[in-house]
Amino acid sequence: MAKTLTVRAIEAFKATDIRQEIPDGGLPGLYLIIQPSGVMSRAIRYRFEGKPKKFTIGPLPVFPLTKARDEASKLLRDVSEGKDPAAAKATKKALKLDIVNDALDEFIKRYVEKKNRLSTIKERKRLFDKDFRPKFGKRTVKSLTRQEIATHLDEVAERAPIVANRLLSLLRKFFNWAVQKDIIDTSPMEKKIDKPSQERTRDRILTDDEIRLLWQASEKLGYPFGPMVRILLLTAQRRSEVSGAQWPEINLSGNDQQWVIPPERAKNGKEHYVALAAEAIREIEALPKVRPAEDEEPIFLFTTTGVTKVSGYGRAKKNLDAEMLKIAKEEAKAVGRLGDKLELEPWTFHDLRRTAASGMARLGVPVHVVEAVINHRSGSIKGVAAVYNRYDYADEKRSALMGWADHVTQLTIKQKETGIS
Known part of the structure; x- marks a missing residue:
């Protein structure tokens, strides 16, 4: 019967002219390998699908006695569960997935x-x-x-x-x-790690007065971010969809002017039709057409290179916030109020989408139509009804967006009538 190896016993072994394979009685199947050079390593022997196999665990001192037995126990347990350590190692080696x-x-x-x-x-x-x-x-x-x-x-x-x-x-x-994939035995995240941050559902929407300030500030911002912000507000679409809008997606002819967002650019992977109100059409028609090259057709509505869509949202947002605050302070001063300590509540570009959706609801647009406008179908129409309801609400969506654009336009008209500039 094989003797249980100890640290002292292992240290006492000497290399010989031939390779030695010494069984460890502390764990059947585990062996100490001593090469003629004196290099020692640990390995297991086992049978898999009726065939004898050997798997080298690793050298000493990387795998001392206790660690070698622990690793051997895991490997032999894998064998009992129908996993071949040698095959797993060969796969990892072939794919080089250790790093x-x-x-x-x-x-x-x-x-x-x-x-x-x-x-x-x-x-x-x-x-x-x-x-x-x-x-x-x-x-x-x-x-x-x-x-x-x-x-x-x-x-x-x-x-x-x-x-x-x-x-x-x-x-x-x-x-x-x-x-x-047998790259590791257990996940280091097997024991739960709590979320580092507490997330809260945002409910920030801009007030009518903030919409007015936004519109005026965006006009001072210029292309490409100024008109992009106004299109965000008028269409209620996602920032990524608006910023990446392409000229072939825009149809301004006839009586059915619309923007068609293709499936590959829509969040839910479905083609989405966005009706364009008169104010949105005016914004689009006024856009410069930046071409990738002199002899090529323009691609992106919002770009500085013609080759890629616009970027640098963070800087543009800071400039927009600063301009809105400047206008608000000037207005306060004009009516005899102190504006030095005036601050604007933080908001994000995504809040414009929420503002538009809430604004349409406030104007009496049914919730299912608002969801159709923003291409979000998981709200009021659910279950079997959602599967069978393929009606696009085209007329209702156009009416909703026209009503919202009229509301925004009235806010800017009030701004001009009151002499605010």
């Missing part, structure tokens, strides 16, 4: 790109590239611990709270995938 960067590339290729639309794929790649690869990319997947991941997420949350929550969710998927 985090390599594993992430494979995860994106095999999982993210097959289960998501293009905009989601880009966002998840960006999350990894900006907030995970720089710190962990060159590490082995197996070396990552729960504690350092949780600490990193807290650090990200200090800068970008919502981003940290998105990264947490994405990392859970990544490590679960890594377990399924």
Whole structure:
């Protein structure tokens, strides 16, 4: 019967002219391998599908006695569950997935790109590239611990709270995938990690007075962000859809002027028809057509290069806020009020979409029509009705957007009638 190996016993073994394989009685199947060179390693022997097999765990001192037995126990348990450690190792070696960067590339290729639309794929790649690869990319997947991941997420949350929550969710998927692919035995996130930041549903909408200030400030902002902001407000569509709008999507002829957002650019993957009210048409017709090259047709409505859509939203938003506040202070001073301490409540570009939707509802537009306008079908029409209700509400959507545009126009007319400039 094999003797249970001890640290002292292992240290006493000497190399010989031939390779030695010494069984460890402390765990049947585990062996100490001694090469003629004196190099020692640990390995297991087992049978899989009726065939004898050997798997090298690793060298000493990387795998000392206790660690070697723990690792051997996991591997032999895998064998009992129908998993072949040698085959798993061969797969990992072939795919080179031990390193985090390599594993992430494979995860994106095999999982993210097959289960998501293009905009989601880009966002998840960006999350990894900006907030995970720089710190962990060159590490082995197996070396990552729960504690350092949780600490990193807290650090990200200090800068970008919502981003940290998105990264947490994405990392859970990544490590679960890594377990399924036998890259690691257990996920470092197997024990729950709470969201680093508390998310709250936003309900911010701009008041009529803020809409007036926004419109006036956007006119001072100029192209491309000035008209883009006004189109956001008039159409109630998403920022990504408006900023990426392309001239071939716009139809200004006839009596059915509309903007058709193709499936690949719509969040729900469905083609979406946006009726264009007169004010929206005037905004679009006034846009410069920036061409990629002299002999090429223009592509994007909002661009500075002609080749890519507009970017730099953060800077544009700061300029817009500053202009709105400047106008508000000038108005306060004009009527004899102190405006030095005047502040505007924070808002985001997405709040313009919510403002338009709420504004249409305030004007009496039914909720299901508002949902059709904003291409969000999960609200009032549900279940079987949602499956069979294919009516596009084209006339109702046009009426709703025209009514909303008229309301916004009246606010700007009031501004001019009262002499505010």
